[in-house]
Amino acid sequence: MSDRAGELRCSSCGCDVECCAFCDEVDCPSAACYRCVTEALGEAMAQPHAHGG
Amino acid sequence: MVGKLDWLAAGLPTEGTDAARPRAGSMARADVPTCRLDEPLAEVRDRVRTAGWDACVVVNHERVVLGLLRAKELDADPGLRVEQAMRPGPSTFRPFVAIEEMASFMIDHDVPNAPVTTSDGRLVGLLRREDAARAAHQLHAGGHP
Numbered sequence: 001m002s003d004r005a006g007e008l009r010c011s012s013c014g015c016d017v018e019c020c021a022f023c024d025e026v027d028c029p030s031a032a033c034y035r036c037v038t039e040a041l042g043e044a045m046a047q048p049h050a051h052g053g
Numbered sequence: 054m055v056g057k058l059d060w061l062a063a064g065l066p067t068e069g070t071d072a073a074r075p076r077a078g079s080m081a082r083a084d085v086p087t088c089r090l091d092e093p094l095a096e097v098r099d100r101v102r103t104a105g106w107d108a109c110v111v112v113n114h115e116r117v118v119l120g121l122l123r124a125k126e127l128d129a130d131p132g133l134r135v136e137q138a139m140r141p142g143p144s145t146f147r148p149f150v151a152i153e154e155m156a157s158f159m160i161d162h163d164v165p166n167a168p169v170t171t172s173d174g175r176l177v178g179l180l181r182r183e184d185a186a187r188a189a190h191q192l193h194a195g196g197h198p
Contacts, residue, residue: 020162021144022144022158022162022164023144023162023163023164024140024143024144025162028162030161030162037144037158040154040158041146041147041150041151041154041155041158042149042150042151042154043146043147043150
């Protein structure tokens with residue numbers, strides 16, 4: 001499978017995003033997802049365990 | 054019971070060694086012009102520019118942020134109403150965010166201003182990039198850890 005044209009990915013974690021969670025632009029060269037933005041700004045903390053245990 | 058993060062997110066006063074550190078909420082301009090969804094864009098633009106601003110936050114009657122008018126939106130067709138021209142549901146940031154982080158993100162993303170709100174969406178103020186960058190620079194120059 002190839003990447004779709006115009007697909008935007010988070011520059012930190014690589015997940016697909018519709019627009020940058022910081023600047024709201026769909027063509028942001030350093031797009032970030034909501035989780036990465038909130039963690040970088042200290043608004044949220046990274047989950048210590050993926051399994052939740 | 055309200056948690057610490059809720060307290061900080063409401064922009065309430067804090068104590069301790071980091072309390073005096075500049076943050077998004079303390080640097081945001083509370084005097085930013087605001088408008089309502091149904092106002093004519095031409096009237097809002099005149100009011101905003103007369104006040105020396107290039108941005109306006111769209112709020113409801115409880116000052117909950119609904120949209121943002123930056124320079125580009127203010128220069129849209131003057132026959133539009135605010136809700137037709139605004140950037141709907143803009144990203145907002147909490148008052149406790151460190152000013153260095155905000156300045157860094159705003160410069161990287163070329164964002165001229167960013168709305169700061171409480172966690173329930175009420176407007177605290179508009180953080181301007183130049184204010185954030187100046188505060189971050191002064192913090193760095195002052196050798197604050």
